[in-house]
Amino acid sequence: MSDKPIMVTSPLLPPLEEFIPYLEDIWKKKRLTNNGEYHQRLEKALCEYLDVLHLSLFTNGTLPLITALQSLRITGEVITTPYSFVATTHALWWNGIKPVFVDVDPLTGNIDPDKIEAAITTKTSAILPVHVYGNPCDVGKVMKIADTYGLKVIYDAAHAFGVQINGRSILEYGDMSTLSFHATKVYNTIEGGALICHSAEDKQRIDHLKNFGFVDEITVVAPGINSKMDEIRAAYGLLNLKKVDDAIASRQGTARRYREGLRDVPGIRYIDEIEHVRHNYSYFPIFVDSNEYGISRDDLYSRLKEKNIYGRRYFYPLISTFSPYRSLESAAPDKLPMANKLADSVICLPMSAGLSDEDVERVIEGVKR
Numbered sequence: 305m306s307d308k309p310i311m312v313t314s315p316l317l318p319p320l321e322e323f324i325p326y327l328e329d330i331w332k333k334k335r336l337t338n339n340g341e342y343h344q345r346l347e348k349a350l351c352e353y354l355d356v357l358h359l360s361l362f363t364n365g366t367l368p369l370i371t372a373l374q375s376l377r378i379t380g381e382v383i384t385t386p387y388s389f390v391a392t393t394h395a396l397w398w399n400g401i402k403p404v405f406v407d408v409d410p411l412t413g414n415i416d417p418d419k420i421e422a423a424i425t426t427k428t429s430a431i432l433p434v435h436v437y438g439n440p441c442d443v444g445k446v447m448k449i450a451d452t453y454g455l456k457v458i459y460d461a462a463h464a465f466g467v468q469i470n471g472r473s474i475l476e477y478g479d480m481s482t483l484s485f486h487a488t489k490v491y492n493t494i495e496g497g498a499l500i501c502h503s504a505e506d507k508q509r510i511d512h513l514k515n516f517g518f519v520d521e522i523t524v525v526a527p528g529i530n531s532k533m534d535e536i537r538a539a540y541g542l543l544n545l546k547k548v549d550d551a552i553a554s555r556q557g558t559a560r561r562y563r564e565g566l567r568d569v570p571g572i573r574y575i576d577e578i579e580h581v582r583h584n585y586s587y588f589p590i591f592v593d594s595n596e597y598g599i600s601r602d603d604l605y606s607r608l609k610e611k612n613i614y615g616r617r618y619f620y621p622l623i624s625t626f627s628p629y630r631s632l633e634s635a636a637p638d639k640l641p642m643a644n645k646l647a648d649s650v651i652c653l654p655m656s657a658g659l660s661d662e663d664v665e666r667v668i669e670g671v672k673r
């Protein structure tokens with residue numbers, strides 16, 4: 305059996321021969337950034353692909369989270385999830401907001417909507433959930449709570465590029481949603497991201513905030529930051545967008561084979577396909593029950609590594625255990641039993657568009673024994 309490394313992810317790259325003419329054009333026009341032609345074209349193309357009306361490009365997927373909170377003037381406390389990438393909570397810190405962690409649904413890892421109400425105080429101004437692994441949160445329940453208590457909702461949709469529920473973009477829910485186009489994501493612009501909102505006024509404010517707060521040459525209306533995407537990555541993004549449907553189809557095939565291959569392995573659980581959802585197959589997490597499986601998650605992780613198969617313990621450790629947050633009352637492990645259980649049992653198996661059938665078989669065999 306081949307022993308070549310199987311990495312947890314491998315970036316989707318546009319064809320080099322198509323990228324070079326774009327670069328030549330940029331060199332000729334000498335317009336490198338600040339809402340240039342390629343930036344405008346990519347915003348338009350993404351609005352069409354994602355079926356949304358207002359999208360603003362960013363230089364990564366963290367700054368749209370920070371800017372969304374600033375733009376909506378969120379203060380005080382925000383209810384969020386510890387089961388995410390650390391950037392979700394850092395975005396609150398950068399706005400001087402206190403994160404309030406609530407536990408997650410044990411099946412999906414998404415925020416448990418039934419735990420949100422108990423965490424609301426007079427200082428709560430918003431909810432910041434994450435569509436973990438691209439599986440949609442219970443957007444209906446979250447919306448109902450937000451409406452009842454007058455809270456804003458910002459979805460971290462970094463994993464949910466192209467995801468739809470009942471034919472509707474997941475990005476339509478909440479006041480705003482953010483995307484990451486980091487190299488490890490389903491769709492990438494190397495580094496990059498976007499903020500999706502629902503009105504032209506919001507989009508305009510966001511565009512000011514991502515450019516230092518400049519409204520015109522001599523007017524600054526807010527302490528904005530610089531988070532603009534440049535022309536080169538916008539051009540790269542235009543080309544990669546043409547490849548993303550094929551990439552998702554290939555990932556779907558891998559997910560199907562993983563599910564078939566691992567169906568009857570005692571102590572290994574995975575998340576089933578969700579009805580009425582157009583998924584993007586961004587990750588394939590498995591959850592190891594060490595009693596039933598026979599060895600611990602960490603032992604399986606190491607054994608796979610010895611076979612040159614690189615999984616990732618994602619999300620582990622929980623955000624609530626990191627030093628900036630662990631002294632928060634809501635970070636206490638006994639208040640987050642489900643999140644702790646998932647973090648201690650998860651391994652994301654290799655998942656990317658380039659995986660061969662042989663690679664996928666090797667991963668399945670590696671987990672089975």
Ligand SMILES: *Cc1c(COP(=O)(O)O)cnc(C)c1O
Nearest residue numbers: 364365366389391462484485486
């Ligand atoms: C990747 C990711 C981010 C941050 O995106 P960057 O583009 O790396 O800044 C935020 N939240 C989640 C859930 C992510 O997975």
